[in-house]
Amino acid sequence: MSRKVFVSAKDVAERAGVSRSAVSRTFTPGASVADETRKRVVEAAEALGYHVNHLARGLMRNESGLVCLIVSEIDTPYRANLIRELSRQLQNVSKIAMLINTDRADKNVDDALRLAISYRADASIVLSGMPDKSITDLCVKSGQRLVLINRDEQREGALMINLNDRDAARRAFIAFLRAGCRSMAFANSDAGTPSLVAREQGFCEAAREHGVEVVIERFGPTRYQSGVTLAQRLLTREKRPDAIFCANDLLACGVMDTARHQFKLSVPDDLCVLGFDDIEQSSWSSYHLTTFAQPVEKIAQKAVSWLAQPSLTDDHSCKLTAELIWRGSVRGG
Amino acid sequence: MSRKVFVSAKDVAERAGVSRSAVSRTFTPGASVADETRKRVVEAAEALGYHVNHLARGLMRNESGLVCLIVSEIDTPYRANLIRELSRQLQNVSKIAMLINTDRADKNVDDALRLAISYRADASIVLSGMPDKSITDLCVKSGQRLVLINRDEQREGALMINLNDRDAARRAFIAFLRAGCRSMAFANSDAGTPSLVAREQGFCEAAREHGVEVVIERFGPTRYQSGVTLAQRLLTREKRPDAIFCANDLLACGVMDTARHQFKLSVPDDLCVLGFDDIEQSSWSSYHLTTFAQPVEKIAQKAVSWLAQPSLTDDHSCKLTAELIWRGSVRGG
DNA sequence: CGTTTTTATGCAAGCGTGTGCAACAAACGT
DNA sequence: ACGTTTGTTGCACACGCTTGCATAAAAACG
Numbered sequence: 147m148s149r150k151v152f153v154s155a156k157d158v159a160e161r162a163g164v165s166r167s168a169v170s171r172t173f174t175p176g177a178s179v180a181d182e183t184r185k186r187v188v189e190a191a192e193a194l195g196y197h198v199n200h201l202a203r204g205l206m207r208n209e210s211g212l213v214c215l216i217v218s219e220i221d222t223p224y225r226a227n228l229i230r231e232l233s234r235q236l237q238n239v240s241k242i243a244m245l246i247n248t249d250r251a252d253k254n255v256d257d258a259l260r261l262a263i264s265y266r267a268d269a270s271i272v273l274s275g276m277p278d279k280s281i282t283d284l285c286v287k288s289g290q291r292l293v294l295i296n297r298d299e300q301r302e303g304a305l306m307i308n309l310n311d312r313d314a315a316r317r318a319f320i321a322f323l324r325a326g327c328r329s330m331a332f333a334n335s336d337a338g339t340p341s342l343v344a345r346e347q348g349f350c351e352a353a354r355e356h357g358v359e360v361v362i363e364r365f366g367p368t369r370y371q372s373g374v375t376l377a378q379r380l381l382t383r384e385k386r387p388d389a390i391f392c393a394n395d396l397l398a399c400g401v402m403d404t405a406r407h408q409f410k411l412s413v414p415d416d417l418c419v420l421g422f423d424d425i426e427q428s429s430w431s432s433y434h435l436t437t438f439a440q441p442v443e444k445i446a447q448k449a450v451s452w453l454a455q456p457s458l459t460d461d462h463s464c465k466l467t468a469e470l471i472w473r474g475s476v477r478g479g
Numbered sequence: 480m481s482r483k484v485f486v487s488a489k490d491v492a493e494r495a496g497v498s499r500s501a502v503s504r505t506f507t508p509g510a511s512v513a514d515e516t517r518k519r520v521v522e523a524a525e526a527l528g529y530h531v532n533h534l535a536r537g538l539m540r541n542e543s544g545l546v547c548l549i550v551s552e553i554d555t556p557y558r559a560n561l562i563r564e565l566s567r568q569l570q571n572v573s574k575i576a577m578l579i580n581t582d583r584a585d586k587n588v589d590d591a592l593r594l595a596i597s598y599r600a601d602a603s604i605v606l607s608g609m610p611d612k613s614i615t616d617l618c619v620k621s622g623q624r625l626v627l628i629n630r631d632e633q634r635e636g637a638l639m640i641n642l643n644d645r646d647a648a649r650r651a652f653i654a655f656l657r658a659g660c661r662s663m664a665f666a667n668s669d670a671g672t673p674s675l676v677a678r679e680q681g682f683c684e685a686a687r688e689h690g691v692e693v694v695i696e697r698f699g700p701t702r703y704q705s706g707v708t709l710a711q712r713l714l715t716r717e718k719r720p721d722a723i724f725c726a727n728d729l730l731a732c733g734v735m736d737t738a739r740h741q742f743k744l745s746v747p748d749d750l751c752v753l754g755f756d757d758i759e760q761s762s763w764s765s766y767h768l769t770t771f772a773q774p775v776e777k778i779a780q781k782a783v784s785w786l787a788q789p790s791l792t793d794d795h796s797c798k799l800t801a802e803l804i805w806r807g808s809v810r811g812g
Numbered sequence: 813c814g815t816t817t818t819t820a821t822g823c824a825a826g827c828g829t830g831t832g833c834a835a836c837a838a839a840c841g842t
Numbered sequence: 843a844c845g846t847t848t849g850t851t852g853c854a855c856a857c858g859c860t861t862g863c864a865t866a867a868a869a870a871c872g
Contacts, residue, residue: 151621152596153621154857154858155858155859164822165823167821167822167823167824168821168822170860171860171861177861178820179820179821180820180821195617195621197596197597198597198858199597199857200597200599200859201535201599201857201858201859202534202857202858203858204827204859205532205534205535205827205828205829205860206827207860208484208827210534212577215578220559220562220566221559221560221563222559223554223556226553229553229554229578230552230554230582233553233580234580234582234583237583242577242594242598243577243578243580244545244575245548245562245576245577245578247563247566247567249563249567250567260530261575264530264531265575266485266532266534284528287528288486289484370759370763374764403765404764406765407764408764430703430732430733430736431740432736432740432765432766485828488828489828498851498852499828499852500830500851503830504831504850507830507831511849511850511851512849512851531828532828533829535827537829537857538827538828538829538830538858538859539856539857540830541857813872814871814872815872816870816872818868818869818870819867820865820868821865822863822864822866823864824861824862825863826859826860826861829856830855831855832855832856833853833854833855834851834852834853835850835851836849837849838849838850839848839849840846841844842843842845842846
């Protein structure tokens, strides 16, 4: 038996006894078509199960309706949340998200963007990694919109959405200071992601200005398990820190858990902990983590609305601020 | 200034001084083209930044390379994990995942499948909700493959991947019994998802066979916060349960947290807790939740391999078993 | 009723590909 | 030398759709 095939506009045209353009117009908002004709077309389409072929339509209109999300480690709570919000808002403007997973090293961001071009995606949104300039140039030259989220670097013609990480980190330091902490540490992964680096730098910068020394520890991927290791390293130092700013809530959860369970410390009495992202787990009563919330909804909104209406300015940069959510892992507040 | 446009095969043909079909053949594996010609084409393509238009190719080949993932609440750990695995494995067979978010009520599963048809997706994988029979029939009639994961219901021509929830739930009961628990409860959301229902039924069934009564409590969406409420309801009963089987790890986390922090109970000494899914958080040292692991990798593999090679049997059903991961939330083990 | 305006519809071209077919050249065998 | 095989290439059509253009029908107007 031969491969089944989708029903085309020709089929429904024949059945409705009209021309092929009539059915095309029926499914094109704003096109001129008589009520009677439309009715017959719709009827025939329904009976046959006809659906406009978006591939072919995209070919004609030069607009596929696809938007590429380029991301690694999708199962990370913050990323998953952002993807959810993006896909939802994209659907609101009748676009649809293509997911490209860049977990594997051989499938890096450049390749992902090439794929996006191959599929004639209307836009690409990069959440992980940093594409080469040559390839981003090709994107904008081809008329593909490009959004970089928390990528920090400049790219001509792209929309860059960044958090004010450095500033938030400074506020973190102040919070620790007010809580009476004197021996501070920064726990980071060794991923070297721009936003993580910025948080580290902002924190250290503020500390230096106040003449406070801060010990930095870096280890592994940006995950819970790394937080465990980081805590073990930090809490066995001869001078045990009484405050740890973690680059990430996941790290912070790992840090808190080992501080409590392995080192029998009380948070926040013996140790203050601050995180970043405000993932769902931070609000769970085992953590009550004080942390900075990323304005996920606003990020997605900025990105999507920029895609929807081509802004006139050629390149755009947008700085959002992270809000400090006070819970119970830092004294005072 | 006019809208920029992607470079087409005609452009690179002109530049390379060959016919358009030559460049098409160059990018078609196995096509007959002279080394010299191929070289010139590749050179020209590189210089111009040419990428084969997958939309047009899909139109010709009647195979878009797109696979639709239909899912709600993507940011749930288990779902996020599954999506990650699916997208990764799809990429391995040169397919690409389209994400359709069915969070919003007005954008339900049927609409999602219609959208998948519009984009001529090679396949759709349904992780949430249950599509109407009429629409799934249209899918298979149109030659679109269909995979239902944990949907439980039968659909002609589709691949149905299901966990042996009922059986796992029976094992859960036995585990509680061995731990010496006599007063058992089942904590469920009121989502009514087939797998959640099956777990509840399996558990109650086993209890009935052993002459043990179990109290069932249902509340809210399948999330942490519902677990909190469920625990509050269950633990304030005149006869407090000494074992709670939760339909889900998220619920279990909520249950454990409130049992410990609000009711000052010790897990597993005062209360045994079992979960389902083995999300990452279950392994965190605040929980050490004993739970059933979904074979996420295997699920994705089954789905993807079925898409890759059309199995001869017309419809296929596949039952996988959940493995019990012993940690510290149940006595014994 | 004749003329102008409006509206609806079909025709055909075009979007960027893949591919069967024929043509052609080169290589090979005898 | 000639027939045969092998390999390469261009032409032209098909895929399913949109849309400008011309035309026909209907409506409006004097």
